[in-house]
Amino acid sequence: MAVVMSQDDMRAHLAQGDLLTLREALADLHPADLANLVGGLPPSEAAKLMRALSPAQQGKVFGYFGPRFQIAMARHIARPDFARIVTDMSHDERADLWKALSPDQRATLLPALAQAEREDIRRLAAYPEGTAGAAMTSDYATLAPDMTVAEAIAHLRAEAPDAETIYTAYVIDADRKLLGVISLRDLILTDERRSISDLMMLNAASGRVDEPLREIAERIATYDVHALPILTDGERLVGIVTIDDALDIGREAGAATLARFGATGALQGDDLDMRGSTLGRIFRVRLLWLALLSVFGVVTAGYIAGQEALLAEVLILAAFVAPIIDMGGNTGSQSATLVIRAMALGQLRLQARDMWFVIRREMPVLLGLGLVVASLMATLAGVGQAITPQVLWVIWLTMLVVTVTGGVLGAVLPFAAKRLGTDPAAMSAPLITSIMDLVGVVIYFAIAWALLGPVAGAS
């Protein structure tokens, strides 16, 4: 944890080529802290600093960087050194790096890798982004069902898998079909002479290579397991996704939900990221949303412009367009947030029963909110400006209807999005706001015509 050397001292030693002092100073640092230090340097200096680390440290530290920085550093690392680092990386991170390399870079790297690594990389890199197959590692321990506990422990000692993956062993038959699962804890606590097939847990939770990662992470959380075995359609074991990965996946899923709800989510590919996305990409994704919302806005403006007769008569109506359309967007965003959140936590599913549950719960709340806020707004408006009672009634009634309509729409839209196969959070707050703008002004002028129309016509 303790940083032994300041970044300036580090760069000074680096400039002098004094790698020995650096190696000693950095020997006890955790790879995460090392990555933090190294990642703050320009790629060329970072590559030089890597040489001061022990070979075992290099592979671990390298895995902490994003593919972009990894590739930038790789340009400054000798090919054999780079091949060794890649060999030492964890299998899933290695596959991610591979996907980010250009065909040229791949061709340079490939001959330097051992046959086993080459096949492993190709196999893992073949699964589409966001599936269990793309995130799994092929680094796990397997046992045969006819082993004794003593033999199993001896086998694990000989294989010496990673710390992440030693604690659960997978019992497979000759075809790699998954028969059962056994934990290192059970092996340690049991009589050495018992047989694995007696002790292993049958029907353990598992996932399939083509399942979305978010579901895999949820299953790991639900069943409190340290890793989930990943199977092909033929029930063959092809990898595991560990709880460490589930932690990262959960974090990214939360970030993606927020990004989409804030209208910065991409329709395809990664969502926008302040640090990672290029300016061009940030511009394009945001523009897509803003342009779409502007078109909504022009339609709304056109509708208001069409109400000229009424507006010319009762000009004060124009002043309340803003708070009324906001109200619909705000209740709508609130309702959508609650539904999207409950869906992300697995509390609500795409089924009619759950949608009705939401609407039944929302209705009394929305009516209550509408009544209180409509009265508040009408009172404040009446105190502040010279407004006729009829116009106050229009404002009151509109606020009530818009609050309830906005809330119901906000609650239903995430279900609609999920039905269409997209992320419920794609019903972003700005989108709901823009839809409710148009709905809000239509309601507003309909109520205004109904209550004020005769007055306007009579004058």
Add this chain to the structure above:
Amino acid sequence: MAVVMSQDDMRAHLAQGDLLTLREALADLHPADLANLVGGLPPSEAAKLMRALSPAQQGKVFGYFGPRFQIAMARHIARPDFARIVTDMSHDERADLWKALSPDQRATLLPALAQAEREDIRRLAAYPEGTAGAAMTSDYATLAPDMTVAEAIAHLRAEAPDAETIYTAYVIDADRKLLGVISLRDLILTDERRSISDLMMLNAASGRVDEPLREIAERIATYDVHALPILTDGERLVGIVTIDDALDIGREAGAATLARFGATGALQGDDLDMRGSTLGRIFRVRLLWLALLSVFGVVTAGYIAGQEALLAEVLILAAFVAPIIDMGGNTGSQSATLVIRAMALGQLRLQARDMWFVIRREMPVLLGLGLVVASLMATLAGVGQAITPQVLWVIWLTMLVVTVTGGVLGAVLPFAAKRLGTDPAAMSAPLITSIMDLVGVVIYFAIAWALLGPVAGAS
């Protein structure tokens, strides 16, 4: 995984009191699946079904329910049975239940518990919600530094801690001061005669009892550990937070960020939850936000009403209030989303350097977005309605200025919130929208007076 019995069959057996058939059918189910089954029943029936489970299953299943359902069930469970269930629960979940019990319920339960459990509960329940102390468990394995590996393994076998907590052992001295950490993997892979003090890792990552849970979860993810030891100020070991907990904490932190950004977050206590929060609480929290936003809205309306002279002259200006204020809110929400997301992922911190980084990155994007959207909006407006060129210039210039202003405000507000010690996501999309309404109309009419004022005055 496989559900062996339909819920109807289950309730039929339950009504007949046929617990034996139920016990056999449910024997192999995972506690998470059992909890799913049991949790779907009314509390009285759920309590009856619990009796069909083996004692070992009961404690595990019970831990999966929320405190509200636990308490409802407890009313239908005999006191000695309930005491046994509570004793078998995991330590942190037990402390959570304790906090939710009324003083009466506590007084009933307490005499039935063993002394050790009573002290454990009281100690864990004393830490404030949301801190490491409140989420940690006191169920972990400790070793002495002078043990050999063989002695350490024998000690672990004798203590037989939970699956979650056996894989890392904590080396402490006579005062419970944490000296080092050693993994079961290292114990298994090493020569049996070596000493723990030689093998243990010094300077392992740790947390303090009063640290926020979110930071603890982040540290678990950063250092890829299965559990984080939690220390008091005197460096004494008092508990651990496991990676399982980190998974739940991360999920809840993501949900809380979304809830706050959607203006459904509480200022204090839990954020709103569609399933869990009472209608009264949902109403109060939402009303607080909507009322606040309505006050903004009335101020905006008052400002627009004050522009009567200009509006009466150029009525078409009223029509474009809606799309213009939306634009500011939408870019503002986008910028805020990107900043809040980057803060939640630990990419941005509360420091001047990071704020300038954001503004430098946002500026070119916002100018580009403003130019494109302003031109789009002015073109669409010009095609659709009979509008003078001067008014089109007003719309174009306003859209440009509002887009840039909204984006900068949205990017800066989360920093301001964090500076004030609140969650950056408390700068919710609706709040940013409402602030930008007022800013937007002020900009709009200022530009309109500047460009159209003489025309209006001349007529």
